[in-house]
Amino acid sequence: MDAITLWQRYQDWLYYHEEIGLYLDISRIRFDQAFLEAMKPKFDGAFRDMEALEGGAIANPDEQRMVGHYWLRNPELAPTPQIKQQIIDTVNKIETFVAKVHKGEIKPPQAEKFTDLLSIGIGGSALGPQFVADALAPDYPLINIHFIDNSDPDGIDRILQRLGDRLKSTLILVISKSGGTPEPRNGMMEVKQALLKQNLHFPDQAIATTQIGSKLYQEATSQGWLETFPMEDWIGGRTSEMSAVGLLPAALQGIDIHALLQGAQTMDIATRQPDIKTNPAALLALCWYAVGGGRGQKDMVILPYKDRLILLSRYLQQLVMESLGKEKDLDGNIVNQGISVYGNKGSTDQHAYVQQLRDGVPNFFATFIEVLRDRQGPSSEIEPGVTAGDYLSGFLQGTREALYDNQRDSITVTITEVNPYTVGALVALYERAVSLYASLVNINAYHQPGVEAGKKAAAQVLELQHQSLQALRSHSQGISISDLATKIDAQEQVETLYKILRHLAANDRGVELSGDPSKPGQLIAKWR
Numbered sequence: 001m002d003a004i005t006l007w008q009r010y011q012d013w014l015y016y017h018e019e020i021g022l023y024l025d026i027s028r029i030r031f032d033q034a035f036l037e038a039m040k041p042k043f044d045g046a047f048r049d050m051e052a053l054e055g056g057a058i059a060n061p062d063e064q065r066m067v068g069h070y071w072l073r074n075p076e077l078a079p080t081p082q083i084k085q086q087i088i089d090t091v092n093k094i095e096t097f098v099a100k101v102h103k104g105e106i107k108p109p110q111a112e113k114f115t116d117l118l119s120i121g122i123g124g125s126a127l128g129p130q131f132v133a134d135a136l137a138p139d140y141p142l143i144n145i146h147f148i149d150n151s152d153p154d155g156i157d158r159i160l161q162r163l164g165d166r167l168k169s170t171l172i173l174v175i176s177k178s179g180g181t182p183e184p185r186n187g188m189m190e191v192k193q194a195l196l197k198q199n200l201h202f203p204d205q206a207i208a209t210t211q212i213g214s215k216l217y218q219e220a221t222s223q224g225w226l227e228t229f230p231m232e233d234w235i236g237g238r239t240s241e242m243s244a245v246g247l248l249p250a251a252l253q254g255i256d257i258h259a260l261l262q263g264a265q266t267m268d269i270a271t272r273q274p275d276i277k278t279n280p281a282a283l284l285a286l287c288w289y290a291v292g293g294g295r296g297q298k299d300m301v302i303l304p305y306k307d308r309l310i311l312l313s314r315y316l317q318q319l320v321m322e323s324l325g326k327e328k329d330l331d332g333n334i335v336n337q338g339i340s341v342y343g344n345k346g347s348t349d350q351h352a353y354v355q356q357l358r359d360g361v362p363n364f365f366a367t368f369i370e371v372l373r374d375r376q377g378p379s380s381e382i383e384p385g386v387t388a389g390d391y392l393s394g395f396l397q398g399t400r401e402a403l404y405d406n407q408r409d410s411i412t413v414t415i416t417e418v419n420p421y422t423v424g425a426l427v428a429l430y431e432r433a434v435s436l437y438a439s440l441v442n443i444n445a446y447h448q449p450g451v452e453a454g455k456k457a458a459a460q461v462l463e464l465q466h467q468s469l470q471a472l473r474s475h476s477q478g479i480s481i482s483d484l485a486t487k488i489d490a491q492e493q494v495e496t497l498y499k500i501l502r503h504l505a506a507n508d509r510g511v512e513l514s515g516d517p518s519k520p521g522q523l524i525a526k527w528r
């Protein structure tokens with residue numbers, strides 16, 4: 001296409017939302033009118049699905065659950081008065097609690113006020129709060145947030161070391177919808193022990209966000225933690241940013257949660273329109289379908305040209321991949337759906353992997369996130385007539401053009417500035433696009449059966465560890481790994497057994513491995 005035709009295509013397809021100050025440019029996705037016409041019936045179905053979902057239908061058939069994240073920013077839409085009241089009550093509870101913490105009315109026993117917040121959670125119970133904190137926390141927040149989002153002892157140590165003496169003025173927030181996920185449980189146990197070492201009483205500094213009745217809920221209420229906040233059955237982890245999961249840590253840091261909710265609500269209104277061209281989420285879903293043939297054949301590379309949006313790609317990775325990455329469709333056919341998501345930020349990534357995007361394997365489409373306002377306040381010039389922000393803007397435009405010239409498609413989402421309102425809108429935009437796309441390809445976006453396989457396998461590894469340790473302890477001499485496997489009737493898991501022993505040996509856990517490490521089959525294990 002020549003420049004004039006492209007400019008016309010840009011104008012024909014440009015979506016603009018005045019109140020949010022958001023532009024969506026899909027002109028550099030190559031689809032034609034015939035494709036659009038062919039997609040219309042599918043979209044009619046997707047719009048109907050969305051209406052049913054928002055009306056309280058069981059949109060997650062496997063788990064027999066409603067899907068209600070859209071109600072969180074407009075409780076009026078909730079399907080029952082009870083759900084509406086739950087949503088309102090939770091926001092009120094958050095605000096009351098946060099105000100008391102900020103004033104020092106709720107305080108740690110050994111300090112005047114809480115200075116830090118340690119958020120312990122994983123997946124949907126971490127990625128939204130991490131993204132929002134990095135994008136929106138003030139430079140000097142009322143409370144500094146830290147995250148433990150893994151079962152990595154060294155990672156936990158780093159956080160605890162940084163907190164040091166301030167552990168006594170740290171509010172500990174354990175987030176887990178199910179209340180039984182091992183990683184946050186492990187993080188919590190480690191933090192409990194660290195508090196104990198400083199003679200601090202964990203319940204006096206702890207709060208939880210979890211489903212009422214969960215293991216975590218029972219622990220928090222029976223041990224007298226400071227407070228608990230509910231997570232409802234109809235909120236999925238990856239769509240929980242506007243529930244207590246996201247709102248509580250945001251409010252504690254001094255982020256305007258009402259603006260966050262308002263931005264999402266405004267975007268929800270825009271993305272509820274049952275018309276592709278005037279609905280930005282439908283336009284995104286249309287593009288994803290067009291580039292990947294409705295089969296996820298192209299990866300989604302997220303390139304925000306703004307440092308404070310660097311965690312957007314990680315956040316979207318879970319939202320998109322856990323929602324769309326499914327083996328079966330809703331009719332039980334094997335479809336192996338999904339769209340891979342990755343990215344960091346521009347222009348930084350131009351000096352890393354953009355080389356491949358431009359010249360290498362064309363298995364992706366880019367999504368540029370552009371922020372018009374460079375910074376708060378004026379910019380000085382770094383050369384006559386040019387600011388650093390002009391460079392950033394030029395790099396974005398240049399990369400978009402260079403990619404397109406080489407038949408690499410891209411979407412550009414432009415916002416005026418990064419603030420709670422626009423971040424709320426972005427979250428809602430992608431939530432709806434994922435929902436719509438899931439309908440287009442006929443999959444359940446709200447369950448994650450595949451995640452269970454890894455969890456079960458990990459539990460089996462730990463069981464094998466117990467058995468092998470017992471056997472080793474009762475065996476006074478050294479024993480080869482295959483003999484040990486035979487002894488505990490785990491011949492099939494001999495490789496896993498070797499890895500367990502190697503890990504234990506590396507951590508002074510009583511296991512000694514002797515022999516040549518490059519010949520694992522000949523190693524002798526011994527209890528010492």
Ligand SMILES: O=P(O)(O)OC[C@H]1O[C@H](O)[C@H](O)[C@@H](O)[C@@H]1O
Nearest residue numbers: 123124125176177178181237451
């Ligand atoms: O909040 P939790 O129940 O602890 O779950 C945390 C995360 O872990 C699970 O494995 C799921 O795959 C995620 O969707 C979820 O967000």
